Amino acid sequence: MDILNDLLGGFAAAMTWQNLIFAFLGCLLGTIIGVLPGIGPVAGVALLIPLTMNLDATGAIIMLCAIFYGTAYGGTITSVLLNTPGEAASAITTIDGYAMTKIGRAGAALTIAAVGSFVGGTIATLGLVAAAKPLGELGLLVGPPEFFALMVVGISLLVALAGRSMVKALISGALGLLISMVGIDPVAGAPRFTFGMDRLLDGVSFVAVIVGVFGLSEILSYRKDPHAATVHAPGLRSLLPSRTEWRRSAPSMARGTGIGFGLGLIPGMTGSVSSLLAYGAEKKFSRHRNELGKGAVEGVAGPETANNAHANAALIPLFTLGIPASPTIAVLMGAFLQQGLTPGPTLFTENSEIAWAIIASLFIGNLLLLLLNVPLVGLWTSILRVPASILTALILLFMVIGAYTINFSVFDVFVMIGFGLLGLALRHLQIPLAPMVLTLVLGPLMERSLRESLEISQGDFGIFVNRPISMVLIGIGVLIIFSPLLKLRKPKALDEDPET
Amino acid sequence: MTRTRIAAAFAAAALVALTGCGANAGTATTAGDDFPKKGKSIDLIVSFSSGGAVDTAARLVQPILEKELGTNVEVINKPGAGGQIGYTQLTSAKPDGYTIGATGSPSVVVSPLDPARGAKYTRASFQPLGRQVIDPAVIAVQPDSPYKSLKELLDAAKAQPKSMTASTTGLQTGEHFALAQIQETTGAEFAPVHFSEGASQATTAFLGKHVDILVANVSDVNDLTKQGKARVLGIMTAERSPSLPDVPTFKESGYDVEAGTARGYSAPAGLPDAVAKKLEAAIQKAIEDPAVVQKMNDLGLQTSYLSGGDYETFWAGQEEDFKKVLPLVQKKD
Numbered sequence: 001m002d003i004l005n006d007l008l009g010g011f012a013a014a015m016t017w018q019n020l021i022f023a024f025l026g027c028l029l030g031t032i033i034g035v036l037p038g039i040g041p042v043a044g045v046a047l048l049i050p051l052t053m054n055l056d057a058t059g060a061i062i063m064l065c066a067i068f069y070g071t072a073y074g075g076t077i078t079s080v081l082l083n084t085p086g087e088a089a090s091a092i093t094t095i096d097g098y099a100m101t102k103i104g105r106a107g108a109a110l111t112i113a114a115v116g117s118f119v120g121g122t123i124a125t126l127g128l129v130a131a132a133k134p135l136g137e138l139g140l141l142v143g144p145p146e147f148f149a150l151m152v153v154g155i156s157l158l159v160a161l162a163g164r165s166m167v168k169a170l171i172s173g174a175l176g177l178l179i180s181m182v183g184i185d186p187v188a189g190a191p192r193f194t195f196g197m198d199r200l201l202d203g204v205s206f207v208a209v210i211v212g213v214f215g216l217s218e219i220l221s222y223r224k225d226p227h228a229a230t231v232h233a234p235g236l237r238s239l240l241p242s243r244t245e246w247r248r249s250a251p252s253m254a255r256g257t258g259i260g261f262g263l264g265l266i267p268g269m270t271g272s273v274s275s276l277l278a279y280g281a282e283k284k285f286s287r288h289r290n291e292l293g294k295g296a297v298e299g300v301a302g303p304e305t306a307n308n309a310h311a312n313a314a315l316i317p318l319f320t321l322g323i324p325a326s327p328t329i330a331v332l333m334g335a336f337l338q339q340g341l342t343p344g345p346t347l348f349t350e351n352s353e354i355a356w357a358i359i360a361s362l363f364i365g366n367l368l369l370l371l372l373n374v375p376l377v378g379l380w381t382s383i384l385r386v387p388a389s390i391l392t393a394l395i396l397l398f399m400v401i402g403a404y405t406i407n408f409s410v411f412d413v414f415v416m417i418g419f420g421l422l423g424l425a426l427r428h429l430q431i432p433l434a435p436m437v438l439t440l441v442l443g444p445l446m447e448r449s450l451r452e453s454l455e456i457s458q459g460d461f462g463i464f465v466n467r468p469i470s471m472v473l474i475g476i477g478v479l480i481i482f483s484p485l486l487k488l489r490k491p492k493a494l495d496e497d498p499e500t
Numbered sequence: 501m502t503r504t505r506i507a508a509a510f511a512a513a514a515l516v517a518l519t520g521c522g523a524n525a526g527t528a529t530t531a532g533d534d535f536p537k538k539g540k541s542i543d544l545i546v547s548f549s550s551g552g553a554v555d556t557a558a559r560l561v562q563p564i565l566e567k568e569l570g571t572n573v574e575v576i577n578k579p580g581a582g583g584q585i586g587y588t589q590l591t592s593a594k595p596d597g598y599t600i601g602a603t604g605s606p607s608v609v610v611s612p613l614d615p616a617r618g619a620k621y622t623r624a625s626f627q628p629l630g631r632q633v634i635d636p637a638v639i640a641v642q643p644d645s646p647y648k649s650l651k652e653l654l655d656a657a658k659a660q661p662k663s664m665t666a667s668t669t670g671l672q673t674g675e676h677f678a679l680a681q682i683q684e685t686t687g688a689e690f691a692p693v694h695f696s697e698g699a700s701q702a703t704t705a706f707l708g709k710h711v712d713i714l715v716a717n718v719s720d721v722n723d724l725t726k727q728g729k730a731r732v733l734g735i736m737t738a739e740r741s742p743s744l745p746d747v748p749t750f751k752e753s754g755y756d757v758e759a760g761t762a763r764g765y766s767a768p769a770g771l772p773d774a775v776a777k778k779l780e781a782a783i784q785k786a787i788e789d790p791a792v793v794q795k796m797n798d799l800g801l802q803t804s805y806l807s808g809g810d811y812e813t814f815w816a817g818q819e820e821d822f823k824k825v826l827p828l829v830q831k832k833d
Contacts, residue, residue, distance in 0.1 A: 452705075
């Protein structure tokens with residue numbers, strides 16, 4: 001009951017008309033910034049922090065949280081409509097999001113994404129209210145060996161993303177791992193595969209690779225089939241998801257919430273891991289898994305829900321332990337510090353009113369985002385009324401600007417073009433692209449946790465099976481890898497579709 | 501009436517004279533007198549992950565730098581390889597004042613010393629602009645650990661070398677050097693685990709009890725001790741820290757070990773004088789700002805400002821010290 005009282009107190013403090021205006025402005029500005037290519041939540045929040053400097057602590061944090069939600073959703077809009085992800089976490093949404101756009105379901109995709117974000121975010125925030133402390137401790141159970149084991153589970157989902165040929169999926173996955181090796185060795189500090197180029201010391205930019213491999217290569221492949229470029233602008237009626245689409249998204253949202261929430265609790269996990277694994281889970285477990293990649297609503301609902309559940313769950317380690325679990329949260333933490341608030345358990349004892357007002361504002365922010373964006377879906381999708389030839393040119397322009405704005409460097413534009421050509425070659429060879437993205441994201445995290453684990457065990461690989469959590473996780477990974485051989489699923493589903 | 505009018509006239513005349521002076525001083529220098537250009541933002545590169553001590557300090561001085569310089573200052577995190585990624589980016593940037601960075605020792609001092617790391621910079625690649633803090637190293641155990649004093653812990657580690665794991669924030673970082681210095685002076689050897697993503701990852705692993713010993717700076721453990729989640733057994737400075745008054749120094753316990761981190765701000769070498777002067781002044785203002793000093797105190801960090809020139813001398817002295825213990829922290833496998 002105490003919690004309920006505190007929370008209601010928080011709502012009372014957060015619901016002043018000034019704070020609501022801040023939250024509204026934050027969502028709006030965030031969405032606009034997020035739509036700009038290349039600017040994801042981290043840069044978006046950092047960019048807009050000065051706007052909040054003169055507000056009181058509650059107002060400032062409320063506005064920043066709203067900006068944070070807004071930028072995340074803005075990135076989704078370009079992923080779905082223009083095949084250009086605004087940030088890493090919505091990269092995987094391009095696959096089915098853009099496919100939905102091509103069959104005239106852009107409005108439905110955007111609405112589902114907004115609703116999924118709302119559901120994931122709200123449930124994660126409820127978790128923060130109900131059980132922040134034990135959940136925070138739960139995240140700590142994941143040490144380097146468990147982290148590595150989780151990555152094994154993640155990589156094992158490669159089987160689900162494989163498509164027709166396992167060998168081709170492995171080629172794609174190995175390529176992703178290879179690309180993820182580029183840059184300075186995170187442990188020993190030696191440069192790897194940089195060919196003496198300083199620009200490569202940081203590795204290749206993930207967003208540039210994604211935009212190239214998915215977006216650019218798709219446009220380049222239109223040359224073969226000019227009709228493929230045609231997208232159908234949705235009519236007014238088809239802006240909203242159909243009843244079937246709603247029904248099909250519900251289980252995906254549930255899975256997405258679970259994955260995003262669980263991974264969000266783990267310090268060091270990024271939101272893009274959540275959305276990727278959620279997509280992998282849809283590929284593996286969804287009833288309509290055969291349609292994924294061709295504009296299935298599950299491919300939008302799962303990752304987008306996971307993404308937002310992750311973002312909100314990542315606040316739990318911040319509130320309970322004072323640990324920023326992801327780069328975006330770290331930017332928020334900086335804003336806390338500038339307001340004289342030290343995030344962590346002491347926040348609830350020393351500044352309890354502000355702490356609860358912030359939590360209340362997370363609910364408000366999630367709701368506002370939904371209320372703001374669903375009516376705007378019609379506006380965003382009207383972009384698609386632009387004739388295909390012009391729209392394609394516009395998308396190309398958007399991609400170049402997007403690659404450039406990641407680091408304001410032309411080098412990334414070349415990276416994007418290079419990977420566009422690579423993507424075209426892979427498409428031509430019918431090598432699936434999703435496994436490459438998966439390993440590209442998971443590779444560095446996997447390497448880091450592997451090396452940390454082996455330092456803890458001083459070289460003994462037994463550490464991965466001697467610890468119960470890690471053993472179970474690795475077991476799950478192995479099971480997923482061998483599941484196609486064991487035919488755990490109904491074999492009929494496999495035969496239905498030539499893609500599988 | 502007349503008197504106020506005269507006063508006003510004087511004030512106006514003085515103002516004109518002052519602005520005149522300013523204009524003259526401006527034209528006297530050649531490059532960089534229009535620095536910073538309006539609307540062109542300055543990148544402040546932090547070579548460690550966000551949320552750590554370096555990042556927090558940078559984010560605290562950032563708004564004051566913005567006010568002093570009249571333009572946006574953006575904190576950019578480039579973590580990895582014990583700071584080397586960020587330092588490389590900093591030193592390869594154009595020395596025009598629009599790229600500055602947080603520099604911390606030992607990372608910035610050590611990375612160019614070991615040829616195996618292939619660092620593309622040396623001390624001469626940096627132009628120090630000002631030192632902000634010295635953050636002493638501490639050693640802490642789990643709250644339920646059987647070791648209640650530094651001597652008990654070190655004796656146990658001496659009896660069974662490498663039986664306990666200890667966190668560092670990466671190969672050849674301050675924490676790794678501190679472990680090497682402990683080994684050199686006392687003979688106690690821990691198994692280092694390098695968390696290359698920085699202090700928050702190391703702390704997380706310690707809180708989850710995945711490592712036995714937390715080697716960190718005072719600022720990292722300040723809040724942890726308040727929450728009772730870590731028991732700090734010793735601090736590696738000459739004097740006790742005001743934020744951890746109950747923790748004995750290594751010297752008090754009979755071990756001659758001093759280690760820690762010093763942090764400041766630098767630019768790539770070769771800044772035009774006028775730009776360097778403006779940046780140095782703004783950085784001094786930001787570091788010594790009472791609100792910043794207070795917030796740094798709250799985080800367990802004692803401000804100890806040094807000008808650009810003095811910071812450079814200090815840097816050179818540290819380089820000499822580290823050369824001596826370097827073999828102990830080099831990767832042998």
